[in-house]
Every structure is written in C-alpha cells, then in structure tokens.
Amino acid sequence: MLSPYVLHSKISIPYYWQAGNFLGRFFAGLSKGILLASICPKCQLKSLPPRQICIHCSLESDALIEVQNAGRLRTFTHLNLDSAQKYRCKDECTFYSNLSSPVWGIVQFDTCDTGLVHFINPGAIKKLSVGTRMKAVFKPVSERVGTILDIHYFDLDP
Numbered sequence: 001m002l003s004p005y006v007l008h009s010k011i012s013i014p015y016y017w018q019a020g021n022f023l024g025r026f027f028a029g030l031s032k033g034i035l036l037a038s039i040c041p042k043c044q045l046k047s048l049p050p051r052q053i054c055i056h057c058s059l060e061s062d063a064l065i066e067v068q069n070a071g072r073l074r075t076f077t078h079l080n081l082d083s084a085q086k087y088r089c090k091d092e093c094t095f096y097s098n099l100s101s102p103v104w105g106i107v108q109f110d111t112c113d114t115g116l117v118h119f120i121n122p123g124a125i126k127k128l129s130v131g132t133r134m135k136a137v138f139k140p141v142s143e144r145v146g147t148i149l150d151i152h153y154f155d156l157d158p
Helices: 020-031 091-097 122-127
Strands: 035-039 064-067 071-078 103-109 115-119 133-138 151-156
Touching: 020 035, 020 064, 071 133, 103 122, 103 133, 115 151, 122 151
Parallel strands: none
Antiparallel strands: 035 064, 071 103, 103 115, 133 151
C-alpha cells in the first residue's frame, strides 16, 4: 500500500458578501458618518446594528432612522498579548493589528434598545467602566468605504 502524499499549502478564496438594500443603506450611512438604526412598526424596538426582522415581534420593517452619535458602554474586554502572540488582522485593520492590547466593547446608543460591538480606543482603558459615555470616531471621509470599519473605534464622549 502506498503512503499518502500530503501537500501543505494555503488556498486563497476571496469572496464578496452582498449586503442587500437594507444593510446597504446602513453601510452607505456609515460612509457618510451617519448612524442608522432600524425601528419596528409594531413594538417600536430600535436596533443598531439594524435588523430587518424585529427580534421581539418577528415583524419585517424597511424603516431606518438616524441616530445621534452618543451612547453608553454596556460591557468591554481587552486582550493582553505578549510579543509571541501578535494580533493579526486583514490589511484594512492595520490600526488594530499594531495594538498590544486590543479593546472591544458594546455601545448602546441613547435612543436605541440594542448595542453595537466594536473596537474601543485602547488609550481610554483606564477610564472605562460600564455606563461610560461613548461616541463613534469615524475614519477620515477619504478612507471610508461603506463597511463597519468606517467607524475607526469608540472613544470617550466628554
């Protein structure tokens, strides 16, 4: 019996995910520095990130409303990495790949019922606590491409 021949290699399979009309409008808003939330026509639940189907009523909605850029930190965590465990991210995340201690959090905007998970400014870690006022910091307009990463990170809202 022959021994199996194993070839170790990496295969790159690029793909694109179509956001569709509903989330496409959300991402287009981010590219303009505008936060959009969905609102259920029945129970009035406001979700950011937006959901086309209400998590309470299961009712479909196509409505998006603009949300003010102010909220509260609901929870957060940070990861301490030593030099042997370098945090890796795609090319579009170069800001985050250079961090030795990335911070993530969930921010609930003032007029919304749900929260958005994203990076938190690591320089603010000593001032963070549940309930801290936060705001989204957007990338410069020339660097925005219509993805969630158009929000560079969340920072303290003075």
